[in-house]
Amino acid sequence: MLQGFAYTRFADHLASMVELSMADLDHLEKMPFTIGHFSSHHPVRQKRDQADCCCLLLQGYLCWREVGTDVDQIISIYVPGDVPDLSTYASPAARVNLSSLGPAVIAFIPHSFFRDAALLSPAISRALSLLNLADTASLRNWIINLGSRDSLTRVAHLFCEITFRLRAVGLARDFAFASPFTQSDLAAACGISPVHANRIVQVLRRKNLLHWQSKTVTVTDWQGLTDVAQFDPDYLNFREGPPLPPMRPLGPRPAEAAHTGFAAGPHPALGSRPQTVTRWAPSG
C-alpha cells in the first residue's frame, strides 16, 4: 500500500520538472524506504545529526526551525512530495532542526538510492538539481518577504505559497487545506509576534480572503489574496519547457474533497492506521 504511495508522490514531483523515461520510473519504483509517523511539533532531524537517509514527506508539513533563547524562526516549510533534506545526501550534517508542523508521515530514503539514481539517469540527476534550485529560490524569496514587506503581506504571501505548492502536487484542489500549525508557528515563519499574527489573520478573515477554523484554511478569494501578498509564483516554477498556465481563480467547485492527507482523514493508501509516533531509528 504505502510502497506505491511513496513512489507516486516522489515520481510525480520529479515528473513535474523533467521528462522521465520508463526506465527512470522503473528505477524510482524500486525506491527503498522506511515509514515514520510523527506527532505534531516533533523533531525529525536535530542540528548536527548525521543521517544516512533523506526524508520524503508524504503527509502533513515539515519545517526547518531555529529555536533558541530570544529566537524562534521557521526558515522554510515543506509540503507532501518535498524532500527537505535532499542536500544532505551530498553532505550529511544537518545545520538546523527539521521538525513537523502537525502530524506528519515521512518516507526515509537512503542516501545511496539518490546517489545511484543520479548516476544511472541523467534525467533524475537533473531533477534532483532542480529540486535543490527550487528550494534555494524559495529561500531567496522568503528573504525578500522578511526584508521588505509588512506583516500583512508576509502572512498573505505565506498562505499563497502553501496553497500554490499544495496544488502543484494535486492537493488543496478546492483551495482548502489542513492547517495543523498554530498561529505561533505562523508568527515564527513570518517574523512577527504571535499576538500580531492573530490580528493579521483576523484582517484576512475580515477582508474575506480566507477562513481558518478547526484546523482548516480555506482560501475564499485567491485573486484577492495574491494581490495583497504581491504573490508571483514564478519563483517556484522549475519545470523545464513552457511555464505552467496561470492558476485559475476560484470557479465552480469540482465534486471532490479537499485534503492534504489529513484534512479529509488519512489518505486511502494509509487506511485508518492510528497516528502513532514510531520514531524511525537510523541504521548507522
Add this chain to the structure above:
Amino acid sequence: MLQGFAYTRFADHLASMVELSMADLDHLEKMPFTIGHFSSHHPVRQKRDQADCCCLLLQGYLCWREVGTDVDQIISIYVPGDVPDLSTYASPAARVNLSSLGPAVIAFIPHSFFRDAALLSPAISRALSLLNLADTASLRNWIINLGSRDSLTRVAHLFCEITFRLRAVGLARDFAFASPFTQSDLAAACGISPVHANRIVQVLRRKNLLHWQSKTVTVTDWQGLTDVAQFDPDYLNFREGPPLPPMRPLGPRPAEAAHTGFAAGPHPALGSRPQTVTRWAPSG
C-alpha cells in the same frame, strides 16, 4: 598575470573545503575564462538572462538584488573567491539580478568547465556541492537574522559575516576592508530604511566597535561586534575534517596592508588598469 590570479582565488577556495590532488590542481589551472570589469552598482546578470558561464568574483563585491516598486532587497553578498551563480551551470536561468556593489572584477568561466571538472574529479565535484551548500546555509542564516533580530543586531551581523568571509580567503587580515557600498546598500541588505541604517552605523561607531570612513571599514573590536551580532560562524564552515580554530581577536597588527583588492589599490596582478566597464558579451 590574471590567469594565475583567477586560478589561485578559485583553487584556494575549493581547497579550503576539500583535499585537492595534484591532478585536480592541474585541471583547475587550465580553467578557461574571460575577464570583465564592472563599475559600481552595475548589473552583471539580469533576471531571466540565459548564461553559459559562471561568475568567479576576483575583486570587489557582488550581490543578488531584487528591485521593484516599493522593494529594494539585497538577498546575499559575495566576496572575492565566490561564484554567486554557480548553480546556473545546472539550470542556466537566473532568477534575480546579480549586480556589483562597488567596482568589481570578474572571471567568467564556461559552464562546460564545471561540468567536465565535476565528471573528472570526485573531489572537485564534492567541493562544488559544498559551495552550493554553504550558499544555502548563508541564505538560511540571513532569514534568521531578518526574521528575529532587531536592526542593530542585523547590521552588526552583516559586518561580522563580511569580515569573516573576507578573512577566510586571506583578505581583511587586520580587520579592515574596503566598503565601496553605500549606507543604502546596507539598508537594503538588512531590511531597514537608509535613514535608520545611518543611525545604526553611528551606534556601532559610538560603541567603538567599528569605524567606517572614506570607503573603508575597520572593525576595532571584533569580540564586541560578534557579541552584539550574536554571530556564530559555524554556519559558514563547510570544510571537511576538523573545524577551523576560532578567529583570534585583534592582537598586535601584522606588518601588512589591508586590502580586499581595492582598499590598497588594484591588485598587483592587475597593475593600474583603469576601471573601465567592459561588459563581457556571452558567446551564446
Add this chain to the structure above:
DNA sequence: CGATAGCTTGAGCCCTATCAACAGCTGTGG
C-alpha cells in the same frame, strides 16, 4: 565651481512588540 550622490539630523507618526487578562478547547485523571 556647480552638480550630484551620499551622509546626517530632527520631528512626528505608524506599525508592531510587550504585557496582561480572559475565553475556548482538549486531554487527563479522579
Add this chain to the structure above:
DNA sequence: CCACAGCTGTTGATAGGGCTCAAGCTATCG
C-alpha cells in the same frame, strides 16, 4: 462525569522601534 491543567486563540492598553518626510551638510567629480 466532572474538575482541572495546559495550550491556543482573542482582546485591550501601552510603549518603543523604525519609517517617512524634510532639510541641511559633505564629498566627490566633471
